[in-house]
Amino acid sequence: MMKYPLLKKDATIGVTAPSSGVPNELHKLVEGASKRLKAQGYEVVCGDTVWTQEKVRSSPAQVRAEELTKMMQDEQIDFIFPPWGGELLIEILEYLDFETLKEKWILGYSDLSVLLVAITLKTGIATAHGTNLVDVRGEYSDETTAMWTSVLSTKKGESVLQHSSKNYQKEWQFDNPTPYIFDLSEETQWKTASNLPHKIEGRLLGGCIDVIRHLIGTPYGDVASFRHNFISDEPLIWYFENCALNTTDLRRTLVQMKLAGWFHHCSGILFGRSPANHPVNGYTAEDVYQELSEELQIPVIYDIDCGHVPPQITFVNGAYAEVETQDGQGTVRQHFR
Template sequence: MITYPILKKEANIGVTAPSSGVPTELHELITQASQRMTEKGFHVTCGETIWTQSKAKSASAKKRANEFNHMMQDASIDLVIPPWGGELLIEMLEHVEFDKLKEKWILGYSDTSMLLLAITLNTGMATAHGTNLVDLRGEYSDETTAMWKSVLATKAGESILQQSSELYQKQWEHNNPSPCVFHLTEKTSWKTIANEEVSMEGRLLGGCIDIVRHLIGTPFGDVETFSKKYINEEPIIWYFENCELSTTDLRRTLVHMKLAGWFNNCSGILFGRSAANMPVHDYTVNDVYEDLASDLQIPIVYDIDCGHVPPQLTFINGAYAEVKVSEGKGTVLQHFS
């Protein structure tokens, strides 16, 4: 059975950096985001790791893990949001005290998605794939991003509906932030193979595919045991987003996942928009999606609101979801059951 944390009013947000910290010249981003959270009625507790960054990480693996473990065990902290992702979260995973984690939300994406998926697979506690802290530093959040609060405030036994965004951001303009941080200029369209209507149901699991693929074959990526122990072997909907992979690397990764059994009893796969997906020769990302649909004989949806091309929905690892896509629009109804 999946356990669901609950976001309460005036919650204390613990900010720690299990992957990358924030270099000195960007500390203002954390200050701004913390102020925004305080203005919205939250409290913020910042750890030491967020203020340092060297050798592609915030601190040593053990220091990162120790700070994360402390925040997860500290009853005064209600949820944990890293500042952003990074590169080397995998180093600290073996030091996470999974058996001592208290029931609280962890929210983030990118490299953080490895930690989220590992925790849900190994403990049955739901985790939240969505915005990170620095993207909450704006005067307000767009409607899609702002749903993170409503989703995390959903109680066990209740449901929450999210809809595809109206517009998305084509490229980052870090030197020209808008009042909501993002520059949402392009019309959103969720796509399917052959443009057919799609409907799927199942337990949500996923993350940044560049990162979560490295859980395969480790004690932290045992999907089969999770399926039997926590969800009574219900069907799984996987959601992925590609940060940097070429189309052939993406294809290799998906075949690897299939051979490892990750797609056993899979009812459908969702892919986020990507600025990567670089074609190799004439092999395009659409070819990847079509090959995967042919391999697995399940619906594939792509260019959804997930990942490094904002905005993004808040997907709950472990929640039972109903996903519907028609004429470029999509809905995700998540049941906290």
């Protein structure tokens, strides 16, 4: 059975950087986010890795693994909230003792997806794909982002409903943050490969496809064992977001996932809006989605609120979800069962 952590109102948040740390000139981002969280009643404890960054890493792999493990085992820390993602989180996996990790939420996206998926697959502990720490530093959060607290406060046996955003951010304007950080200027439209409304149900798994694809064939990407050990072979709903792959690289990755069995007993696939998806010789992301839907004979929903084009819904790896979309809008109800 799946194990669901619970976020308490007075929780102590552990901030550690299992991928990239924060360079000196951007320390103010972490300080600002910490201040906002403290004003909401949380305690915030930052590890040493947060404040250092050299050659794409916060610190050597073993140091990152040790600090994360220490926070996961520390009874005084309730929840792990890394500052952001990065590039080489995968290096720390071999140094983690998954059997000793306590049930605590870890929330984030991008390169952090590697850790989230690995923990859920190996332990059955639910993990949360959503906002990162630095993006909660605003005076307030938009409605979609703000749902992370409601989702992580959902008790086992209960459910939580989220709606598609009204607007999304077309491009980052780091020098011109709004009171909620993002510049939500474009109308959100969830789309489907079939151009028909869909409702799909299953257990959620996913994250940044650029990095979680590298779990295929490793002990940290054993989807078949996860399905057997923790979810009674219920169907999966995969959700992906593409940070930097062009369309042919995306296609190769999806074919590899299919050949590796990741899409066995899959009821549908969701794709977030993407800053990449650059066509190759006229071959578009829409072509990729259409081909995948036809090959697997399942719905594909795309341009959802997930990933590097904010805001984003908080998706819980391992939760049972009902995803519906119609007329460009969507809902995600997650059951913690």
